Amino acid sequence: MERTDRTALCPGTFDPVTYGHLDIIRRASVMFDEVIVSVVNLPWRKGKTLFSAEQRVTFLQNATEELGNVRIATFSNLLVEFAREQGAIAVVKGLRAISDFEYELEMHQLNRRQAPEIESVYLMSSPKYSFISSSGVKELATFGGEIGDLVPDEVAEQLKERLGR
Numbered sequence: 001m002e003r004t005d006r007t008a009l010c011p012g013t014f015d016p017v018t019y020g021h022l023d024i025i026r027r028a029s030v031m032f033d034e035v036i037v038s039v040v041n042l043p044w045r046k047g048k049t050l051f052s053a054e055q056r057v058t059f060l061q062n063a064t065e066e067l068g069n070v071r072i073a074t075f076s077n078l079l080v081e082f083a084r085e086q087g088a089i090a091v092v093k094g095l096r097a098i099s100d101f102e103y104e105l106e107m108h109q110l111n112r113r114q115a116p117e118i119e120s121v122y123l124m125s126s127p128k129y130s131f132i133s134s135s136g137v138k139e140l141a142t143f144g145g146e147i148g149d150l151v152p153d154e155v156a157e158q159l160k161e162r163l164g165r
């Protein structure tokens, strides 16, 4: 049987990356030959991001450097178009709670309508990370909360510098 490399995308805004994202990326990297962490680069989408696309990519590169089959890219077109351009067969996302499910179900249906050949794969968040969100981490950083166990060190430092009061 002919064997082809199986590539998956792990897409998101990653503003900034958290240990919850990194857990999903690591687990996806075990399941697929190549994982492309795909960073949304649309300044006007969902309001302005705290970190530039370049900064979000750098955080991800530093945090995944020991994962040999993971690379980081940005995209600003439809997710499924980007998946086709990259030859990806799947999109992998994490699910934390029922609240994620509703949003992800909608995204899944939109994506499937556009590209039925690209499968969506959902990994349940590890309990340890099931409460972490980028927005929650930013909120904590703004008010001086402890974030050292939620994001990589350089991200925590940058958050404190940018948001700390």
Ligand code: PNS
Pocket: 011, 012, 013, 014, 040, 041, 042, 075, 076, 077, 078, 079, 080, 107, 110, 111
């Ligand atoms: O969780 P996020 O950061 O909102 O996820 C972003 C993304 C692109 C994975 C999600 O919005 C999605 O699946 N969108 C499908 C529709 C699409 O392709 N939009 C264009 C985004 S550049």
